[in-house]
Amino acid sequence: MPVAVIVGTQWGDEGKGKVVDYYASRAQVIVRFNGGANAGHTVVLKGKSYKLHHIPSGVLYPNKINIIGNGMAVDPKKLIQEIEMLKGAGIKPSLAISPRAHVVLPYHFVLDGAEEERKGGLAAGTTKRGIGPCYSDKASRFGVRFCEFIDSGAFREKLAILHPLKLRIIEGAYGLSFSRTQEDIFREYSQYASVLAPYVKDTVEIIHSAIEAKKRILLEGAQATMLDIDHGLYPFGTSSNTTAGGACTGAGIGPTQVDEVVGVVKAYTSRVGSGPLPTEITDSTADFIRNKGGEYGTTTGRPRRIGWLDMVTLRYSARINGLTGLAFTRIDTLAGVKKVKLCTHYTLDGKKTLLMPASHRDFARCKPVYREFPGWKDAGIDGWRKCAKGGFKALPAQARAYLSFISKSVGVPIYFVSVGAGREDSIVLKDVFGRR
Numbered sequence: 001m002p003v004a005v006i007v008g009t010q011w012g013d014e015g016k017g018k019v020v021d022y023y024a025s026r027a028q029v030i031v032r033f034n035g036g037a038n039a040g041h042t043v044v045l046k047g048k049s050y051k052l053h054h055i056p057s058g059v060l061y062p063n064k065i066n067i068i069g070n071g072m073a074v075d076p077k078k079l080i081q082e083i084e085m086l087k088g089a090g091i092k093p094s095l096a097i098s099p100r101a102h103v104v105l106p107y108h109f110v111l112d113g114a115e116e117e118r119k120g121g122l123a124a125g126t127t128k129r130g131i132g133p134c135y136s137d138k139a140s141r142f143g144v145r146f147c148e149f150i151d152s153g154a155f156r157e158k159l160a161i162l163h164p165l166k167l168r169i170i171e172g173a174y175g176l177s178f179s180r181t182q183e184d185i186f187r188e189y190s191q192y193a194s195v196l197a198p199y200v201k202d203t204v205e206i207i208h209s210a211i212e213a214k215k216r217i218l219l220e221g222a223q224a225t226m227l228d229i230d231h232g233l234y235p236f237g238t239s240s241n242t243t244a245g246g247a248c249t250g251a252g253i254g255p256t257q258v259d260e261v262v263g264v265v266k267a268y269t270s271r272v273g274s275g276p277l278p279t280e281i282t283d284s285t286a287d288f289i290r291n292k293g294g295e296y297g298t299t300t301g302r303p304r305r306i307g308w309l310d311m312v313t314l315r316y317s318a319r320i321n322g323l324t325g326l327a328f329t330r331i332d333t334l335a336g337v338k339k340v341k342l343c344t345h346y347t348l349d350g351k352k353t354l355l356m357p358a359s360h361r362d363f364a365r366c367k368p369v370y371r372e373f374p375g376w377k378d379a380g381i382d383g384w385r386k387c388a389k390g391g392f393k394a395l396p397a398q399a400r401a402y403l404s405f406i407s408k409s410v411g412v413p414i415y416f417v418s419v420g421a422g423r424e425d426s427i428v429l430k431d432v433f434g435r436r
């Protein structure tokens, strides 16, 4: 049962796309299990950068099955654009969309903005991709699944219930105008449905036949643990389960079928969106890292907030996900920082704590306590590539000490170290499919 899950351990943008692309070389099936166009996963191949929002990051290999899992909230227009973008680059995606995945509709975009505004200081700073309202409709059973979306009778029936209701909410509760008619939405979205219909397949059957045939399956998470709807920093996260449990529900496989759970860890912290971030860096080091690493949102282009790596949230993440391995990224980006800080614990009301509080108000009061590590020199693109060839032992001693300390503290071994954006800038200590 070689099934491996890849999740973000921090606040997103850890480099999940890069790690999934690497491990996908030995997988036959790659499944995205949550989120939608809020995600931006970058894969760099032969110097060309591909920004994926829905399609799994295994798509750049030929002959893999890429699945849009039932746990996703799909923007059909954006998904079609993504397919076109890949076709334009000479890649014909082999894609299967779960009939149980949900569809983001025009109401959801308007409501995403309106709800954020109403929340004031509690707004998460969403990507405005309609994610929260789409998942709200899923939970209240107003949502439109792909199986209904591609069945024009079912889609029409659902819209007839939804449209007047959403109109009243948008206009009445939020005082906004909404000019689109039911017919106009039906017409536009029916076109998307007809383009995507050939991709809608029984993904449970595809995944389980593959498991039974001892094929290798990679489950790709979007967002990250601290943004999880249950375990993240509520209400500053997203609306799906981004963690390993969500991989099971969002793909349709049982926890007993998962062999490995790899947490992607950026060597520092980045955050797009609002809410407290105890290890946020407020001096020029943040600008240095942001500029050096091009830390701007893949989806929205927003500058990412930068912080030191936080062991409280990482330890929490290891527990929530049941991590079996760590995949570190951005060792090259952090290079050149003279003293690297690592938050080992917090103080809250004058007391030491290693635990993640449930309340965002308590989290905002947590004061980070740091341990300092000597930094390492930047090797330059060619230097890092050479280092990747040499393996873990070729990394600067200071970087090895930093990573080993983190791994030991969380009690999870290092599987992967990334020293650049490309596939070849990778040090693989353990293949996720090698265990059995």
Ligand code: GDP
Residues within 6 Å of the ligand: 008, 012, 013, 014, 015, 016, 017, 018, 039, 040, 041, 042, 043, 044, 293, 298, 328, 329, 330, 331, 332, 333, 418, 419, 420, 421
């Ligand atoms: P994701 O959402 O977790 O897939 O991450 P994003 O793609 O949004 O952001 C990660 C960015 O870092 C992308 O531009 C990647 O190409 C890049 N990246 C990933 N790993 C490394 C690394 O080790 N070094 C450098 N310099 N860039 C990396």
Ligand code: IMO
Residues within 6 Å of the ligand: 008, 011, 012, 013, 014, 038, 039, 040, 041, 124, 125, 126, 127, 128, 129, 130, 131, 132, 221, 222, 223, 224, 227, 236, 237, 238, 239, 271, 272, 273, 274, 298
């Ligand atoms: P990837 O998969 C970073 C953040 C938003 C906001 C909160 C809720 O690329 O790591 P949403 O639009 O989901 O309702 O926004 O979550 N957020 C992300 N931050 N990377 C992402 O995805 C994110 N997806 C959502 O900034 O704070």
Ligand code: MG
Residues within 6 Å of the ligand: 012, 013, 014, 039, 040, 041, 042, 298
């Ligand atoms: Mg991203």
